Amino acid sequence: MAAISAPLQSEPNLLARLMGRPTSGIGLVVLVVIALAALLAPWIAPYAPVKLSVAHRLEAPSLTHLFGTDDLGRDVFSRMLYAARTSLSVALAVVVFSSIVGIVLGLMAGFFKKLDMPVSRLVDAMMTFPDILLAIALVAALGPTAVNVVMALGIVYAPRLARVVRASTLVIRELPYVEAARALGVPTPVILVRHVLRNIASPILVQGTFIFANAILAEAGLSFLGVGISPDIPTWGTMIAVGRQYMDQAGWIMMFPGAAIVITVLALQLVGDGLRDLLDPRLAKDI
Amino acid sequence: MLRTIFNRLLGMIVVMALVVTIVFVIVRVTPGDPAAVMLGPDATAADVAALRSRLGLDQPMVVQFGRYVLGVVQGDFGQSIFLNQPVTTALAQRAEPTFFLTVFSLLIATVIALPVGILSAYKRGSTFDQVATTLAMFAASVPSFWLGLLFIQFFAVKLGWFDTSGYGGPGASFLERLNHLVLPALALGLVSSALITRFARASMLDVLNDDYVRTARSKGMSEWRVVLKHALKNALIPILTVIGLTAALLISGAVVTETVFSLPGVGSLVVSAVLRRDYPVIQGALLVIAGLYVLVNFAIDMLYLAIDPRVRA
Numbered sequence: 001m002a003a004i005s006a007p008l009q010s011e012p013n014l015l016a017r018l019m020g021r022p023t024s025g026i027g028l029v030v031l032v033v034i035a036l037a038a039l040l041a042p043w044i045a046p047y048a049p050v051k052l053s054v055a056h057r058l059e060a061p062s063l064t065h066l067f068g069t070d071d072l073g074r075d076v077f078s079r080m081l082y083a084a085r086t087s088l089s090v091a092l093a094v095v096v097f098s099s100i101v102g103i104v105l106g107l108m109a110g111f112f113k114k115l116d117m118p119v120s121r122l123v124d125a126m127m128t129f130p131d132i133l134l135a136i137a138l139v140a141a142l143g144p145t146a147v148n149v150v151m152a153l154g155i156v157y158a159p160r161l162a163r164v165v166r167a168s169t170l171v172i173r174e175l176p177y178v179e180a181a182r183a184l185g186v187p188t189p190v191i192l193v194r195h196v197l198r199n200i201a202s203p204i205l206v207q208g209t210f211i212f213a214n215a216i217l218a219e220a221g222l223s224f225l226g227v228g229i230s231p232d233i234p235t236w237g238t239m240i241a242v243g244r245q246y247m248d249q250a251g252w253i254m255m256f257p258g259a260a261i262v263i264t265v266l267a268l269q270l271v272g273d274g275l276r277d278l279l280d281p282r283l284a285k286d287i
Numbered sequence: 288m289l290r291t292i293f294n295r296l297l298g299m300i301v302v303m304a305l306v307v308t309i310v311f312v313i314v315r316v317t318p319g320d321p322a323a324v325m326l327g328p329d330a331t332a333a334d335v336a337a338l339r340s341r342l343g344l345d346q347p348m349v350v351q352f353g354r355y356v357l358g359v360v361q362g363d364f365g366q367s368i369f370l371n372q373p374v375t376t377a378l379a380q381r382a383e384p385t386f387f388l389t390v391f392s393l394l395i396a397t398v399i400a401l402p403v404g405i406l407s408a409y410k411r412g413s414t415f416d417q418v419a420t421t422l423a424m425f426a427a428s429v430p431s432f433w434l435g436l437l438f439i440q441f442f443a444v445k446l447g448w449f450d451t452s453g454y455g456g457p458g459a460s461f462l463e464r465l466n467h468l469v470l471p472a473l474a475l476g477l478v479s480s481a482l483i484t485r486f487a488r489a490s491m492l493d494v495l496n497d498d499y500v501r502t503a504r505s506k507g508m509s510e511w512r513v514v515l516k517h518a519l520k521n522a523l524i525p526i527l528t529v530i531g532l533t534a535a536l537l538i539s540g541a542v543v544t545e546t547v548f549s550l551p552g553v554g555s556l557v558v559s560a561v562l563r564r565d566y567p568v569i570q571g572a573l574l575v576i577a578g579l580y581v582l583v584n585f586a587i588d589m590l591y592l593a594i595d596p597r598v599r600a
Contacts, residue, residue: 121298121301121302121305122305124298124302124305125302125305125306125309125577126309128302128306128577128580128581128584129306129309129573129576129577129580130535130536130538130539130540130542130576130580131539132539132540132542132543133538133539133542133557133572133573133576134573136542136557136558136561136569137313137561137569137570137573138313138316139561140560140561140564140566140569141313141314141316141317141566142316142317142318143318213428217428217430220430220433221430221432221543224430224432224543225542225543225546225558225561226562227558227561227562240430240432240433240436244436244547247436247439247440247444248440248444251440254433254436258430258433258436258437261428261429261430261433262425262428262429262430262433263428265427265428266424266425266428269424269427269428270424273424
């Protein structure tokens with residue numbers, strides 16, 4: 001539980017320390033570049049993502065079309081920039097949603113002894129479903145929209161976070177300052193937010209980074225299967241699905257979005273590992 | 288010991304009961320009438336009403352749940368809407384490719400990950416360790432379906448070494464089937480090896496500095512005996528756990544990989560069921576796979592009991 005003794009507040013230079021490590025530094029720079037590319041897509045994309053040009057269909061990468069064109073003559077590079085917006089914002093929304101649900105469940109199980117058994121068993125049961133499978137079942141039930149994909153993946157990843165929050169809360173609950181706050185009559189919600197949540201921010205942040213990485217992979221998987229976000233909206237997964245049909249003649253259509261996924265997920269893992277090493281030195285020496 | 292087994296068994300039953308409840312609830316969260324969603328916009332009101340009554344959706348929720356639980360306990364997962372056969376039959380018919388895909392992927396993952404993880408820990412900080420750790424992280428970042436597509440393009444289309452898709456004809460020999468399984472198993476196995484490598488390395492690092500390893504060394508025992516006999520034996524339990532859990536995760540990976548390689552397994556059955564809103568099939572597959580996961584977990588727990596005397600205390 002070293003993570004708990006090293007709360008975020010005492011690390012004003014966390015970003016600087018992250019940058020100071022070669023691996024997490026590279027990861028962070030890559031992430032910033034990808035995030036900027038996604039944010040600035042309307043300004044830096046050379047073509048509109050939906051601009052059809054049948055005369056230029058399936059053109060190989062060139063100076064005119066950096067990553068080539070797809071089956072409808074659309075610029076793959078421009079589409080990838082717009083796809084980054086969707087893929088990253090869906091994954092980020094999954095992190096936020098699963099964090100809210102996971103934190104509430106974890107605090108309930110960790111702080112209130114009576115709730116521990118039922119909540120923990122529910123979390124155990126949720127974790128028995130493989131992530132993609134539960135997500136496609138939920139999307140099938142809710143309908144294939146971006147919001148529902150976020151909700152489905154959020155429900156899938158929330159139990160992971162709930163476990164981490166519960167484990168940390170169980171330790172914090174017994175610390176003298178929590179007891180003191182209780183004795184002073186501080187209301188429970190205030191204790192939970194001010195004394196517990198603030199001190200378990202580190203493990204939440206680390207886990208959140210890995211959920212971000214997993215959500216990108218899972219969303220791409222759902223979109224590739226055609227059971228996620230509508231195929232009309234460019235995401236890295238839907239682009240690979242289109243590219244699959246033209247693999248023999250135009251491998252670049254699926255090659256570049258796949259590479260974008262690998263680079264982004266790798267960068268997130270490097271940052272996640274760096275965060276864990278800095279915030280939880282006990283784990284750092286092991287994994 | 289008996290008490291521990293009983294407690295674990297009880298925990299398993301509680302989790303399974305919750306799993307059944309969750310699977311039941313999933314279909315009920317469908318906005319609108321599940322029967323209407325399943326049949327699509329062209330269905331007549333009479334068709335929808337008939338399906339509602341066939342699925343028991345016109346009954347009160349408690350009755351529906353009671354019937355569902357009773358069916359599941361008896362191994363009856365309902366009737367597929369589109370295949371017109373019991374869900375259990377549909378699942379059983381497609382279990383073989385998924386089973387072999389999972390087994391071969393796990394085999395590939397373990398054969399790669401175990402030696403690499405052990406050597407990485409033993410040579411901690413060396414170039415080998417750094418390269419292996421980086422490669423493991425890289426493997427964990429690659430979507431298995433994308434890797435599968437690259438494999439098809441290179442090994443099947445360009446080099447022509449393997450079949451691109453399918454599982455061979457109805458009377459295909461095992462060798463033919465194997466030819467169809469090599470690429471998907473390789474794609475899935477390579478991606479899954481990342482997790483096992485990292486765990487094997489971490490578990491070995493944990494034990495390599497322990498007193499008994501130092502004692503074994505000071506007694507003049509050869510290095511490979513120290514590593515393989517004393518250290519590995521103790522690091523094996525967590526490694527076995529992660530291999531077991533990877534097996535369960537592989538079934539999930541199989542959902543996507545089977546679709547890429549057009550393998551007629553449980554994964555592609557689920558995907559087509561989702562596209563056709565065939566809820567009983569989705570529910571049945573979820574139940575079977577979650578059940579397998581729970582069983583694997585239970586088996587690992589029992590293995591712990593058998594191998595590690597400390598757990599029995």
